[in-house]
Amino acid sequence: MTTARAILHAATCWPAIALGVGSHCSSHEARIFSCDTGKGVVSVCASQDLSARNGYLQYRFGPLGQPSLMFPEITARPEKDVRVMTLTFAGGGGAYIRFRRSQYAYVVYDALIKGSGVRAGVAVIHAGKTIANLSCKNPASSSLGPDFFAAAGLVTDDDDFEIP
Numbered sequence: 001m002t003t004a005r006a007i008l009h010a011a012t013c014w015p016a017i018a019l020g021v022g023s024h025c026s027s028h029e030a031r032i033f034s035c036d037t038g039k040g041v042v043s044v045c046a047s048q049d050l051s052a053r054n055g056y057l058q059y060r061f062g063p064l065g066q067p068s069l070m071f072p073e074i075t076a077r078p079e080k081d082v083r084v085m086t087l088t089f090a091g092g093g094g095a096y097i098r099f100r101r102s103q104y105a106y107v108v109y110d111a112l113i114k115g116s117g118v119r120a121g122v123a124v125i126h127a128g129k130t131i132a133n134l135s136c137k138n139p140a141s142s143s144l145g146p147d148f149f150a151a152a153g154l155v156t157d158d159d160d161f162e163i164p
Helices: 003-013 015-019 146-152
Strands: 029-036 041-047 057-062 069-071 082-089 092-101 104-113 117-126 129-135
Touching: 029 117, 057 104, 082 146
Parallel strands: none
Antiparallel strands: 029 041, 041 057, 057 069, 082 092, 092 104, 104 117, 117 129
16 A cells, blocks of 8 residues: 555544544544543544444554454444443542453543542453553543433443542
8 A cells, every 4th residue: 555545544544543633433433432541542432323222332442543452343232241330429420331351341431539630541450450550641532421321221330440
């Protein structure tokens, strides 16, 4: 592929790259969450038709425009591997979405904590233990919360999670 064709391909398939927005979501997808962690860009992308019956939701992580991890691998209705939770606590609140993959979980979170400010990022959990926490280095673009969760028909998480 020539350099000119590669640039055109990137601008058409990954408009976020061309615009410098910092997301793995394409122009025909809804950006639910996105930020740069310094080790890669974490994005949660959804089809425009995501609802309780239709659409897909996908976790993506890696260098901008070249996600090294996309889960679920296929774009299908989030049924068994995606769980959500809205958190409330004195002086703040937050929300997270957990993507389960075998013994791993990728928990994308966004919260406002009194005395600490905004915290957003992704925690990687293996066999119930947090093995990595990648905080956003810039303000996150986030739609996480009860309105989105209800509209998408997502299932409430039964596992514990504390915002790191």
